[in-house]
Amino acid sequence: MASATVAARKSVEGFLAREIRQKAEHVARFGPLTPSTATTTSKGKASASQVTAARLPNPFLPRLNANTGRWAPAKYSLRQQADLVKKAKSAGLLQHLPPGPKTPILDPTNPNVQKYNPSVAAAVSAAFEAQNATSSTKKRQAVLPQTSKESWTATTPEKGNVLNKPVSWVGKIDLHQKAGADAGIKLYAGKKRMFKGHRWERLKDSRERKQAILMRDMAERIRVYKEYYKKKRPNPLRPPKNSLKGGKIPF
Secondary structure (H helix, E strand, O other): OHHHHHHHHHHHHHHHHHHHHOHHHHHHHHOOOOOOOOOOOOOOOOOHHHHHOEEEEOOOOOEEOOOOOOEEOOOOOHHHHHHHHHHHHHHOOHHHOOOOOOOOOOOOOOHHHHHHOHHHHHHHHHHHHHHHHOOOOOOOOOOOOOOOOHHHHOOOOOOOOOOOOOEEEEOOOOOOOOOOHHHOOOOOOOOOOOOOOOHHHHOHHHHHHHHHHHHHOHHHHHHHHHHHHHHHOOOOOOOOHHHHHOOOOOO
């Protein structure tokens, strides 16, 4: 178990060292980083950790190339992000990862989060305040999920370690869940219609409407059916009239 934790810590350290080392390459390809928009405190001043934090591009988000005007996919795929998040959780170093689709929302009141990831702590705190201020009663509204567990951000790195420095990740991410995701509807959350599905799934609604109409008038349909054949053959056990006359032979 200890060896797994050590390996997970080394993976997080390698991730952060690689991002610091490749910052110049990112700037050469995509242009300079966007100006910092640090969230201010109640007194109107940014925190000390936000001022001294190293600014790095968020590799978990797609990036717009200023030269070509095209969007480049995220540097790390969703599978790679999920692996990093899993390792950071086991090592208690989740506060060192940037926000992304697979990264849980960090607790903004956690001291480690405030120290090593101040921009995320400020953004999450502001998002929760805005959510609590609104008194919307609409069903399936976009809401913030619960914050991460305390054990995921409990480890404090040693002095001189690459992790022992605050980082401000540049890039915007939506902290809210899609409408309906909080109720367990994850696959179709935020979508107007479901995916293609099977043919019987697509035709289910129209088939059920036709069945409802037929069952509604079924008693009348049975009565008409019986009356028709009752008039045509009052005694169905007797032979037909045509057979009693004797038909013509074909030759």
